[in-house]
Amino acid sequence: EVQLVESGGGLVQPGGSLRLSCVASGFTFNSYEMNWVRQAPGKGLEWVSYISSGSSTIYYADSVQGRFTISRDNAKNSLYLQMNSLRAEDTAFYYCARDGGIYQQFDFWGRGTLVTVSS
Amino acid sequence: DIQMTQSPSSLSASVGDRVTITCRASQSIDTYLNWYQQKPGKAPKLLIYGASRLQSGVPSRFSGSASGTDFTLTISSLQPEDFATYSCQQSYNNPHTFGQGTKLEIK
16 A cells, blocks of 8 residues: 655744655655645645656755755655745645656645744 | 646535536646545545546546646536545646645535
8 A cells, every 4th residue: 555654844933944754655666756745724735846766857846946955765765855944935734745657647645744834 | 837727716516416627727738637636634636637537446427628728627426525625737847736726515
């Protein structure tokens, strides 16, 4: 069974940092591209970042470019999101999602971890 | 960036109704359009990918279609478990933008 489990969320002050993790199981992690998607409370989904299976290709949303860094450790079946210079508008549930095929659909999602940026 | 305009933003319907939700892309995205269902407090769930391909395990009452830059999600006969928020997503270009969502409520 495919499982994605996020962790690392919490309350942080504006300007602070957090590192999110996503541990994968039930599939060959190093064969799949991965993404982070976020959802502010009561709002729609926003794609945040993408990383290819071998980490050679990385993309970011303009809203996080230069502040967030995506990475992965295939030996540990883990995906990460380092978030620096956090702002109130970064408050959201953060989901990791597997890129599932030629249409780059997100076929499996974790349950999410909540990041709250507030003083 | 490609903009995805989803309509309506909310919809009231009854069990057994046929429901249609539309998503329009700001430019051509071929058939790189995916639909997700999300229930409160839960992660999104993939329903349809490639505009019309049904994800494994998803009931056949869900279907998707495309006409140019207009895409449609249809639920042929609403069931109680279908009341949720539905979002489209284009995966043609980065960033893989989402529509703003359609909240489907019980009438």
